[in-house]
Amino acid sequence: MGPLVPEVIGNELNYIVALLIGIAFGFVLEQAGFSSSRKLAGVFYGYDFTVLRVFFTAAVTAMAGSILLAYLGLLDMEMIYINPTYLWAAIVGGAIMGVGFIIGGFCPGTSVAGAAIGKIDAWFFLGGTLLGVLVFAEGYTAFEGLYKGSYLGDLRVFNSLGMTQGAFALFLVLAALGAFYATDWIERKVTHRAEKIPTRLRKQYTLFTGAAVAIGVLLLFTPDRKSAILAQASDDAYLQTQASRMMTSDELAYRLLDQDPELQVIDVRSADRYDKLTLPGAVNITAETMFSKEWNTMLAARNKRRVLIADTERDARRADAVAQALGVENTFVLQGGLAEFEASILRYRSPASIGDDQTADTDRFRLRASPAIAKLIADAKNKPKVVKIVKKIAGGC
């Protein structure tokens, strides 16, 4: 399953991969005409829309490919570097780059391709780029607030727009095709050319358009795995068909007291609820964060009894459905939820009358367990919580 780095391809080999990818990248940029500043600037003056055609086609192709690979289980989108969204830094930075594009006629990648074939203006552009980084570096204390402010997370655009991934993908494909047709028309007006598409290519263009629309429609019906599993898990009808193994409050209390090495308490509540009451040794993994590769090792470890706890049994069963869909084994759901655990263990009071032997045993156990577990919880408060730190794939520029 991709990405192949770092498991299949080591970090050192990755540098060779970088070189090879760079060669392909540079070759395509130059072949597309991106080594020419006049061609690049043409997109802003209507005489040459090559930039838009290449750029849009590339973005849509890579997007469609990664959505399909992810759906087929060949690519783990949770491990992919999603450019984080720092709202104002993106807007201001983008605006500065836009002005730089018009004035300089290149962007950094294309200037490298231009420099490689001897364009002297590209060399000056590259020199300017270094100066630009220097300006940022030297003024960093002044820029830092804008640079690090307005952080909104690793947002996905379809979530930001309240669409499904598929609907957005189809929209992007159609937007690209619309832009291709519109800009072709504009280009013909500006350059006074009668016909842009050569007759011999008409058939290919029709096929291209048809294929793009077909892929767009396919993407519309390709759910992303995470949304699909989460949606399934919150469907009550589906939950009724799913069996969850249960663990009673007494068994959990017994295993906690026994410090059972097989026990793995997984708290699926929100982080602040977890912080308020943390069972001894519990880790906080919600149904959403369970997809993250950082928990892979922990959730795949053998000989574990994984108890999912939530405020209610239903919430825990929901998380269990997700866990099972992800192939996590040996999961149990805390019967009655934390509410029952608190009532029957943490805040246990003996009933007024104790009946048969079994009830008497339970009563004795609970009376012993209640203060002991309360003490474990208090002790654990002073210890650092289990936080898994995984080096995420670094990306961006």
Added chain:
Amino acid sequence: MEKSTTYMNPYLAGFLLGLVLLATIYVTGRGLGASGAMKSVLISGVETVAPAHASGAKFYTEYTNEHPESPLKSWLVFEVVGVIIGGFLSGLISDRLGFTVEKGPRVRSGVRLAMASLGGLLFGLGAQFARGCTSGAALSGMAVLSTGGFITMLAIFGTGYVVAYFFRKFWI
């Protein structure tokens, strides 16, 4: 195959570029980039020329904390070295090699080179704020459907169209 100096069909080039980007995502889990390599080169340069300054200023120390190895040992530096090779090979087979200053019909070479430097400066600065340039933030960000990537792309091209009018005599 005939040796042709014409450019590749843009849709075909875009499709191939998309495949390169997809392969990058599949293999490495990250996207393409360019400005990050300039950053590495600059940091490496400053650390060599003015080590005392680099060890005192926050920008450089933050970078060193995140990248304990030499700044030049970065994925993007290797990738950009590849871009130089790939670009050169493409120019070679399409017969486009040669030292030229490309400019609009009404611009002198000196002006063009000054403008190229200034444009580069702005692009380098902007790319630091946006954490990437047209390749790293806009193209790669769009491919993984990052909201930030789309915002950066719209900001770059939106601003480009807004200011294009004022710089028209440099290009047309």
